[in-house]
Amino acid sequence: MQITDRSQVVYQVIADEALEAFSSRKLVAKHRSALLGLYRLLDRFRYDSFTVSNPPGVLERVGRRDQENRELRRFELKDVRSALDQAYSTVYGDKPREKTIDRLQEITGRMAEKGGLTSGMTKDARLVKVFLKEFRNHLAR
Amino acid sequence: MSPKQFLEDELRNIREALDDALRFDYGASGSAGFYVECLLRHQAIEDGLKAASDANALYNSSTEISYLAKLVHKIERSHEAEFSWQFYHHIRELTESLFKESAHRHDPKKVPIIHVFAEGGLGEYKIHVEEDGEHTAVQTQILTVVFPRTLKRHVLLHAIFGHEIGHAIRLRAQFAKQLKEGVTDRIRSSGALASESKLDAWIAKHYQRAEPAAAQTLEYWADEIGCDIFGALCFGPSFCLALESLLNAVDPTQLEPGREHPPGAARIAIMARLWKACGWDEPKLYAHKAFPKAAKAMAAGIRPSAQHDKWSRELVNDVQLNDAIASIRTMLSRTTIGLFPQPKSEDLQSMVERLLRWVPPSGARDVLTKPSQRNSTFDFRSILLAGWYAWRCRDELDWSTQHRPTFLDLSQLCEVGMLHQHAIRIVTA
Secondary structure (H helix, E strand, O other): OOOOOOHHHHHHHHHHHHHHHHHOHHHOOOOHHHHHHHHHHHHHHHHOOOEEEOOOOOOOOOOOOOOOOOOOOEEEOHHHHHHHHHHHHHHHOOOOHHHHHHHHHHHHHHHHHHOOOOHHHHHHHHHHHHHHHHHHHHHHO | OOHHHHHHHHHHHHHHHHHHHOOOOOOOOOOHHHHHHHHHHHHHHHHHHHHOOOHHHHHHHHHHHHHHHHHHHHHHOOOHHHOOHHHHHHHHHHHHHHHHHHOOOOOOOOOOEEEEEEEOOOOOOEEEEOOOOOOOOOOOOEEEEEEEOOOOOOOOHHHHHHHHHHHHHHHOHHHHHHHHHHHHHHHOOOHHHOOHHHHHHHHHHHHOOOOOOOOOHHHHHHHHHHHHHHHHHHHOHHHHHHHHHHHHHHOOOOOOOOOOOOOHHHHHHHHHHHHHHOOOOOHHHHOOOOOHHHHHHHHHOOOOOHHHHHHHHHHOOHHHHHHHHHHHHHHHHOOOOOOOOOOOHHHHHHHHHHHHOOOOOOOOOOOOOOOOOOOOOOOHHHHHHHHHHHHHOOOOOOOOOOOOOOHHHHHHHHHHHHHHHHHHHHHHO
């Protein structure tokens, strides 16, 4: 299947829906896909791995000279990465990234899986919302 | 009809197609997971479409609807039941294990749905990975394993899926980072793949033609070589032999450099060097007291020409190759079943002996004549190795009948051997 770079739109939708889920428990089930998408994006952020690829099959077009292939094989989520960096620096400043992302994923994963948070997570969840808003704003610029 | 009405109509059509397709129980493990995921996506798209109030939002809905329709179409023509479902089971088990073990502890969706289908053409071996960032309505990601329609039972060739697993596991950011830093970047650190100008010079030198490499060719070639190395370390010598056979068949000249793949001859020569680097050229690994020539023939592995060996060294030198091997080995050795488990030579011997009698290489114990014997359990990659051993050394082995098995015969015997192993695992669990 071919890939196209729709990452700006995709992550804008994910950020908007995840924000709605964090704002109203009623909407968590409806926006579960967005929460899971956010979780996976945080994994990219953790490992600084922002390539989307559609590699050729192991033998695809092997030995063909007439192989000018216009299919998009890979793209980098540069704007997404930049928006995450800026949002992180605004909200969390110099805090160590790995520990913070761990907490962000713990909260997002719990929301997606259980539909709500523990009482100990409420304070950090507020920061997650701020982080999401910042991310969404930077993404739209 | 307004665009929104049209899209609503199309969503209803997809729902019908989904219910219709799933009346049949596609897949060795059923299609429930796939069905539920498609329903969840359908619901999410429907919600999005209801809320869509401008052209951009409608465009997003339209893209998601089109993609969901393609997915449903894929399951409709999967032909999954016709494949070696035992082999598919192992691919699935291996891939799931890699994903599960790499998952972060809070990950609510540790394992993607793995789905198989057929495509025409010899070169269709592929695992399509559904990456995040492409679609909004994804809960569990779907991996689509594509088999060539005509090679249904050729499990010995299916070892080539090792390469595709190398691509697929990049779906996990952790693996993607490790493979980039430890393998791709290393391969591109020097030699012909260090820069576009060096690759242009390499092509001009060997092909006497000025054909500037596309900007992405460096990345593609390094990735492809990396995945060949990954496949070999994951599937063992069977991968190298399957790759050699298939590259020979697809491009008998083996010389044409592609935009996305290095020339086949160079890929095969790299595998020949890896074979030695992994110690697979030791005859004692394949030792058989009755067939000493066979062990030597198997250990000889792949023999590229001196010219192709030189080519491969210009692309990836020994230090780069050894570093890439070490990096992938470290990564796979942290998992339970990722790294190829070298079988003991006596186990390999017993499997080959069974094949010589046209018996699946790893079956249940013989309860009638040897009641005290225990059932042996083998990794499916050992069974593939036994099959390749019997095929490559067929002239040096002593077959029980005058008629020697074809490649397909051996593939099918190995497939049944895997099935037996599955039964043994169930019984002994």
